[in-house]
Structures are given as C-alpha cells and as structure tokens.
Amino acid sequence: MGRGDLSDDEWARLEPHLPKNLGRGGRWQCHRRVINGILFRQRTGLPWRDLPTRFGKWKTVYDRHRRWSADGTWESSLLRTVQADADVEGRIDWSVVSVDSTVCRAHQHAAGAHHRLPRVLGRWRRPAEHRPDEALGRSRGGLTTKIHLASDGSCRPLAVLITPGQWGDAPQLIKVLDRVRVRRPTGGHPRTRPDRVCGDKAYSSRRNRRYLRRRQIKHTFPEPKNQKVNRQRRGSHGGRPTGFDSTTYKRRNEVERCFNAFKGSRAVVTRYDKRAYVFHGTVTLAAIRLWLRY
Template structure:
C-alpha cells in the first residue's frame, strides 16, 4: 500500500458500494488499484498520462473515472456512503452550513468544443451537463465555483458546480435540494437539517421564505442595506430576522470542510475540460467520509 492509498478499513467501507462486474473477468476488475490511481491524481493534480505504473495503464484509470462521472456511478457511490454513515449515526444534522469556494481553472481546462444539436454526443456523456461547462471569466481569468453544504463533522453533504461569476444567494436552494440521504429501512430520504448557517451572501427574502416553508431553523446575518430597507418600509417591511450568535460561531465548520476538500490539488485547481468530469471529483468527498 502506497502513501495516500485506501487503507483496509476504508476499503472495507467502500467495497460493498461499488458496481459488480456480473461475471468473472467482466468489465470492472481491479477496483482497488484503479480507485487508488484516481485518488492519487486528485491528491497530486498530475496529468493522467503521468500516473505511476503501479496503478496500471493510465488510460484505464482515466476512462473509468470519466465513465463513472458520466453515468452517475460516483454520485450513487457517494449517496451509498452517506446512507451508511447516517445508519451508523456519523452525520451531525444539528448544524449544516452552506458556503462556496472559487477554483482557478488551468489553461488546459479551456477549449472544450461547444455542443450543438447537429453534433451528436458521445454515448457516455450525460445530457444534463451544462453547456457552459461550469466555467466563467473574471478579472483573474477562467474560474469555476463549488457550492457545498457541510455538516458538523467537517464533511460535505452536497456539492454543486457553477461558473465562477455566479452569486451565492441564488444557489442556496439548489444546494439544499441536493441533500438526499436515503434510509436503510424505509421512508423518504432525509433532506432537512435541524439548523442551517450561512453568511450575509445568502440573506434574501426568497431564501428565508424557502427555509421557513420547510421549517428549517436558520442563522443568516442580515446586511445593513437590507436592514435599513426593511426599517424604511415600516410595518410592510416585516419583522426583524432572528440571529443566534452562538450557532453562528459554528459556521467555521464549512470553511474547514472546504479546506479539507481543497487539500486535493485536482479540486483546488480545475484541470478537466468537461463539467461532468470535474463533478466526478466528488470522489474526494467520498474519501473524506471514508476517513472518518
């Protein structure tokens, strides 16, 4: 076992969630070696062609990562790992915080051909991946943004990729709707935390109305301009928003979750052209859950 490879304990947690080959010598063989190669590339950020030979053929590692990103296998494994963690009581639902982080896009991430109706897609490319490939231009160049909801144990519950210039407030609802932790016995998936925390960027009447409708307690500070506008409108401006200083102190947990996630260099800097391949780097989030 090399440095950064899956330990026996981590592999014992992950192996039951992986797709089965169906027959001896079938399509998926040597799962552990290939996944270790994928994790090595995420941790170091090296080009796929420069993978060490101990992981096998680099193209086998890359193709499996790309196909699992396209057909939703990584997402299914991620949900299965969350279900297993929730069954064991390892998810802290008492406080879930939302935040975002910008990821600088490498020059190799640019130049993906635009999709048109006349050009057929590859069979393994998902139809739902965004046409803008999650890339946006800013003063620093091409960037993308990762929006996430993190629980109290410093691990992500949901991830969303958008272009770098997109704001945080409109992405609060899409991120929360991605939290769907299935139950092992019966019933609907768990989607609602006990408390939600966020910074001033998420303060809006639309977001607060959505959280009240879903009966989610929240601690989001109100910016000065919104507070003065509410006072100016008098009784039509509504009641002041509640704010719990003690609960807001726990918002640093999502910041630390981002630090752990961006410890993988292929996540901190985007090298993938396609958005669905970069979203497949949720394998880094899976690794964080396996370590706990």
C-alpha cells in the same frame, strides 16, 4: 499499499457498491487499483498520462473516472452509501448544516471543451452534471469555477454543486439544499431536512428565508445593512426584523474547515478537467474520501 491508497477497511466499505460488470460480457479491470490511480491523480494534480505504471494504463484509469462521473456512480451510488452508513452510526450532526462557497482557479487546459454530449457505454447520453457553460467563469484573475458546499456539524460534506466562478451565492442555496439526500437503509424517504441552516450574509434574501420557513428549517443568516435599511424604509410593509443567533453563527467555521480538508487535493483546488461533469466527479470523490477517513 502506497501513501494515499485505499486502506483495507475503506475498500471493504466501497467494494459491495461498485459496478459488477462492464456490459456486453466485458469485465472491469481491478477496481481497487484503478480507484487508487484516480486518488493519486486527485491528490497530486498531475496529468493523466503521467500516472505511475503501478496503476495500469492511464487511459483505463481516466475512462473509469470519466464514465463514473457521467453516469452518477460517484454521487448516486458511493457518496450516498457512505453517508447512509454514517447516519446509521449516528456520525452525522444534523443540528447545524453550514453552507458556503469557494472559488477555484481553472487551469488553461480546462478551457476549450467541445459543445457536445459525452459518450457513455457506447451511446450518447446526457450525464447528470453536464452544463452548456462547463461551469467556467471569467474574472480579473482568469477562468474560475465556484464550489458550493453544504457541510454537517462534523465538517463533512453533505452536498456539492459547481457553477461558474462569477455566479452569486444566494441563488444557489436552494439548489445545494435540494441535493442533501441521506438514504435510510431501513427504507422510507431519505432525510433531506436539517434542523438549522447557517450561512454568511451573502445568503440573506427574502426568497431563501421564505423557502426555509416553508420547509420548517430554522436559519441563521446575518442581515446586510442595505437590506435592513430597505426593510425599515418600507415600514410595516417591510416585514418583521429577522432573528439572528450570534452563538449559532460561530459554527459557520465548520464549513470553512470542510473546505480546508477539500483543498488538500490539488486537482480540486485547481481545476484541470475540461468537462464540468468530470470536475464534479473529482470533487465528489474528494467528498467520499472525507467520509471514509472520518
């Protein structure tokens, strides 16, 4: 086993949930060797064509990652499974879920994707994360992509969303929280509601607070000065002052520490993938690895 490869324990937890056959009588190449190749590329950030030969053909490794990113295998099957196992063992801290975002520089090779749908299993299908803008934004520093993250109290990712780098944080809060879905192995609806949501002042908006109150979720967002002034200027029509718990707000560092663990993968801290759904698969695989390790 090479450095960074799946351990025997990690492989035993993933193997039962991997696709069993390729379709039309075909057989998959060894899943464990291919996943180790994907992890190697994710950790080092090298081009697919430069993968060591011990992982097999680079084209096989790339196609497996692209296909599982398109059909949702990484997120719907594997990530949800490891999260459900952790919830059964009581390793998910639902008391405070922190949200934040980080900007990743996009390599020049990440631009220029054709505006067409990818080919999955011989047919043209719309993948779960296909975006017409390919989640690429342009700023002073060049092309960027933003990763929005919801982290539990143990600094592990519950939900991931990618957008162009110049998009704001507040409009994405509801979309990120809607992605929190931890299955219950005993049956029933998955758990989607934390006890409290914590974020910085970028997430403070009347729309977000109204959404969280409707779902009966407590929240801790500092109120920006301009919002406070506008509320006071409107008098009784401005509503009541927002509550703020400074002690709970100190736990916002948990999502920052989760991002720090994410950025140990060079293919995450710098985006090399042209397609948004492929990069989303790369980020999701990094989240799976964090759940397997801790």
